[in-house]
Amino acid sequence: MSRYIGSILVLVLMVTSAIGLGSRTALAQDGAGGEITVGLDFEPDNLDPHVTPYAVSHTVMMNIFDPLIWRDKEGAFQPGLAESWEVSEDGTEFTFQLRDGVTFHDGTPFDAEAVKFNLDRIADPATQSGFASTLLGPYDHTEVVDPLTVKVVFSSPAPGFLDGASQAFMGMVSPAAVEKFGADFGRNPVGTGFMKFVEWAPQDHITLARNDDYNWGAPFFGHTGPALLDGITFRFYGEGATRLAALQAGDADIVDNVLNSDLIVLESDPAFKVLPANAIGLPIAILLNTNAAPTNDVAVRQALNFALDRQQMVDIAFFGASRPANGPLAPGTPYYSSEVESMYPFDLARAAAVLDEGGWTLNENGIREKDGQQLVLEWSVTPWDAPWAELAQAQFGQIGAVIQINQMADAAALEAMIADEINLYSTAWASSDPVVLSTVFHSSNIDGGSALTKYADPELDALLETGESSIDEAARTEAYAGAQKLIMDQALIVPVALWPQNVAIAADVNGVERDFRNYLWLYDAAVGE
Amino acid sequence: MARYLAVRLAMLIPVLFLVSVIVSLLIYLIPGDPVRAMFARSGATPETIESIRHELGLDQPWPVQYAKFMQGMLTGEVRSIRTRTPVIEDFMKLLPSTVQLAVASVGLAAAIGIPLGALAAARPRSALDFFVSGFSSLTLSIPNFWLALVLMYVFSQQLAWLPATGGGSLRHLVLPAIVLAAEQIALITNTVRAHMLEVLREDYVRTARAKGLAERGVLWSHAFRNALIPTITILGLNFGYLLSSAVVIEAVFARPGIGRMIVDSILAKDFPVVQASVLLVAVLYLGINMLTDACYAAIDPRMRASR
Numbered sequence: 001m002s003r004y005i006g007s008i009l010v011l012v013l014m015v016t017s018a019i020g021l022g023s024r025t026a027l028a029q030d031g032a033g034g035e036i037t038v039g040l041d042f043e044p045d046n047l048d049p050h051v052t053p054y055a056v057s058h059t060v061m062m063n064i065f066d067p068l069i070w071r072d073k074e075g076a077f078q079p080g081l082a083e084s085w086e087v088s089e090d091g092t093e094f095t096f097q098l099r100d101g102v103t104f105h106d107g108t109p110f111d112a113e114a115v116k117f118n119l120d121r122i123a124d125p126a127t128q129s130g131f132a133s134t135l136l137g138p139y140d141h142t143e144v145v146d147p148l149t150v151k152v153v154f155s156s157p158a159p160g161f162l163d164g165a166s167q168a169f170m171g172m173v174s175p176a177a178v179e180k181f182g183a184d185f186g187r188n189p190v191g192t193g194f195m196k197f198v199e200w201a202p203q204d205h206i207t208l209a210r211n212d213d214y215n216w217g218a219p220f221f222g223h224t225g226p227a228l229l230d231g232i233t234f235r236f237y238g239e240g241a242t243r244l245a246a247l248q249a250g251d252a253d254i255v256d257n258v259l260n261s262d263l264i265v266l267e268s269d270p271a272f273k274v275l276p277a278n279a280i281g282l283p284i285a286i287l288l289n290t291n292a293a294p295t296n297d298v299a300v301r302q303a304l305n306f307a308l309d310r311q312q313m314v315d316i317a318f319f320g321a322s323r324p325a326n327g328p329l330a331p332g333t334p335y336y337s338s339e340v341e342s343m344y345p346f347d348l349a350r351a352a353a354v355l356d357e358g359g360w361t362l363n364e365n366g367i368r369e370k371d372g373q374q375l376v377l378e379w380s381v382t383p384w385d386a387p388w389a390e391l392a393q394a395q396f397g398q399i400g401a402v403i404q405i406n407q408m409a410d411a412a413a414l415e416a417m418i419a420d421e422i423n424l425y426s427t428a429w430a431s432s433d434p435v436v437l438s439t440v441f442h443s444s445n446i447d448g449g450s451a452l453t454k455y456a457d458p459e460l461d462a463l464l465e466t467g468e469s470s471i472d473e474a475a476r477t478e479a480y481a482g483a484q485k486l487i488m489d490q491a492l493i494v495p496v497a498l499w500p501q502n503v504a505i506a507a508d509v510n511g512v513e514r515d516f517r518n519y520l521w522l523y524d525a526a527v528g529e
Numbered sequence: 530m531a532r533y534l535a536v537r538l539a540m541l542i543p544v545l546f547l548v549s550v551i552v553s554l555l556i557y558l559i560p561g562d563p564v565r566a567m568f569a570r571s572g573a574t575p576e577t578i579e580s581i582r583h584e585l586g587l588d589q590p591w592p593v594q595y596a597k598f599m600q601g602m603l604t605g606e607v608r609s610i611r612t613r614t615p616v617i618e619d620f621m622k623l624l625p626s627t628v629q630l631a632v633a634s635v636g637l638a639a640a641i642g643i644p645l646g647a648l649a650a651a652r653p654r655s656a657l658d659f660f661v662s663g664f665s666s667l668t669l670s671i672p673n674f675w676l677a678l679v680l681m682y683v684f685s686q687q688l689a690w691l692p693a694t695g696g697g698s699l700r701h702l703v704l705p706a707i708v709l710a711a712e713q714i715a716l717i718t719n720t721v722r723a724h725m726l727e728v729l730r731e732d733y734v735r736t737a738r739a740k741g742l743a744e745r746g747v748l749w750s751h752a753f754r755n756a757l758i759p760t761i762t763i764l765g766l767n768f769g770y771l772l773s774s775a776v777v778i779e780a781v782f783a784r785p786g787i788g789r790m791i792v793d794s795i796l797a798k799d800f801p802v803v804q805a806s807v808l809l810v811a812v813l814y815l816g817i818n819m820l821t822d823a824c825y826a827a828i829d830p831r832m833r834a835s836r
Binding site for chain 1 (some may be wrong): 563576577578580581584610611612613614619622642678681682685686689692693695696697780781782783784785787790795796797798
């Protein structure tokens with residue numbers, strides 16, 4: 001017997017000595033800028049900008065790929081790989097003058113042919129683009145005028161194209177690398193960005209290293225030439241508590257999407273800085289299914305809007321880390337209309353009046369009823385909206401509505417909404433262009449499963465189409481204002497709160513900024529001064 | 530022996546066939562369309578969604594889908610819908626991490642649980658016995674995610690001895706292994722204690738005592754060794770449970786592993802990944818069971834004769 005105990009002891013000794021308990025390896029700081037680790041809340045699906053639809057992929061890709069043009073922090077368009085550009089009178093032709101001397105990470109040159117290859121690739125159905133093809137809009141073809149001049153032609157006016165072209169989803173990929181890697185390009189991304197892709201260990205990390213040849217940074221950055229950092233490692237922490245622990249333990253220098261409830265801890269700790277922000281685009285909102293009773297009744301939809309105490313929601317469920325949302329676009333989104341702000345103040349009396357008028361009377365159980373049908377609403381809640389759904393349930397209960405909450409995974413909740421099995425589905429949709437309204441409300445997207453309110457109205461469709469395609473600024477502004485008002489008149493959604501996207505950073509990391517769309521700018525970042 | 534193994538191996542084939550059929554049918558019970566789930570929120574065109582669906586064969590009848598899947602499994606060409614990477618390759622990359630965690634935690638739990646259980650049985654109803662059962666109840670009752678966060682707070686944040694998250698090195702293994710071991714200590718302690726008490730009532734123990742053998746010798750040479758056999762069986766059977774428990778540990782410690790791979794793919798309804806990895810886990814599980822059986826057979830000729 002002693003043999004066994006002896007060997008177990010030896011094993012334990014071997015393991016502990018190999019681990020080297022108590023010796024924490026120091027952070028390597030080779031170059032001036034050092035290396036940093038960024039903790040993300042999801043693992044990207046792939047890093048092919050033309051394929052992936054995910055924001056988390058964008059966060060990684062914007063270090064590897066450059067867009068044709070940039071949007072600065074205020075949203076103004078700035079030169080990128082294109083030094084200048086011209087838009088034709090009718091808004092269907094965009095001519096870009098490209099920067100000379102730009103090379104991809106594999107050494108091949110970036111030129112007009114490469115731009116044509118990229119845009120054709122996005123439009124090609126075989127690419128199965130998740131998002132870039134949406135951004136590209138009514139693309140027709142690209143003409144190579146000369147090696148550094150390229151003309152992009154659309155079949156109808158495309159006023160949203162410049163915004164799309166400024167996103168990493170439309171970043172320029174190396175044609176030679178696409179040829180070489182084929183379907184595996186998404187795991188072997190090659191661009192012109194200030195970081196080169198090094199390695200991807202599934203479920204663990206993605207590593208990038210500085211591109212020493214980089215001297216084509218946008219003029220509004222804090223410096224020129226290569227990035228200050230030697231490298232960036234992205235790690236994936238699905239659990240909010242784990243992200244916080246990783247930051248506090250020094251495993252990560254920056255963590256994305258800090259839980260609202262954790263902000264108080266970090267804000268009071270001098271070892272960390274918090275960069276708070278709210279997403280633009282569609283704010284956090286409850287989409288109301290106009291195909292399923294009883295949310296097919298506009299009175300019910302309007303009453304829900306009057307019954308939601310948004311300030312209480314923000315203060316309690318979002319720990320103060322947000323602001324009330326009043327319409328289908330968050331303030332700060334281009335073409336936001338402030339007209340919606342006064343439409344649905346928190347007013348239980350008005351909510352009751354709207355329901356009374358609509359024929360919904362209180363029964364002896366305190367529940368609203370119409371033609372023998374009780375006001376019962378089905379809501380499939382995912383882990384994402386669970387933290388605030390119960391408060392909304394309680395608030396809606398005050399007007400005699402019963403909200404039945406079912407917790408499920410997002411894929412299942414989405415399917416239930418598509419099948420008209422549920423009335424409520426909450427979402428948010430970050431976007432720097434009001435075209436998101438078409439995605440969520442245009443009747444042509446009902447079949448695709450993104451227009452989940454199922455509201456089909458030629459008037460709304462026409463307003464959205466004008467907004468999307470008009471090259472007349474005044475007409476666009478008017479159309480989008482009209483669409484926002486119509487959506488709220490019909491109460492297709494219950495806007496809840498702006499979408500908080502908080503980033504926390506170790507105090508010794510400097511130069512980290514957030515761009516117009518709240519993505520992380522790491523080009524000017526460095527460890528220490 | 531060779532013939533015994535060949536028979537056992539042949540028996541695996543129908544089992545694996547059944548598992549593959551069940552797995553490919555189960556996916557229809559999980560609500561949600563995977564392609565829609567991925568792309569509805571990005572505004573991809575219905576044509577794109579349709580073309581992906583066609584490429585995946587989702588518009589084909591089930592037998593065709595099943596045949597295509599099995600062909601893909603044999604050629605290693607089953608790809609994830611979400612990441613578009615080959616599933617078997619990803620699985621093999623993540624497997625060592627999960628096996629490492631499972632083996633380390635079982636080793637740790639055995640190193641603590643076996644001596645504790647034996648000591649408690651040696652002096653039943655003593656203060657030591659009460660302490661041991663109290664300790665094992667405690668380890669069983671502590672929620673694993675809570676213990677994980679406390680250990681991270683103490684050893685990573687306050688003492689800075691160990692990394693809080695990630696995988697790769699042995700240093701990364703310590704905290705997850707402790708948390709996963711904690712759940713198993715109670716099981717092992719109680720099994721060892723119960724079997725030892727049982728063995729101590731056996732005739733041959735009485736005989737040993739009657740021969741005048743010292744109590745130490747009776748306990749360790751006779752009782753303990755016999756009580757160890759059922760314990761090892763329990764540890765082997767526990768392996769499947771370990772995989773599921775590891776999911777939570779892997780998520781909290783952001784540690785790579787196949788548990789997380791399966792759960793993430795179920796949530797995204799990335800069904801080629803679910804199907805392929807569940808089938809691979811089944812192969813693994815059956816393989817381990819067969820090895821265990823083979824070991825018994827090698828050690829104990831009665832097992833060979835009786836089957």
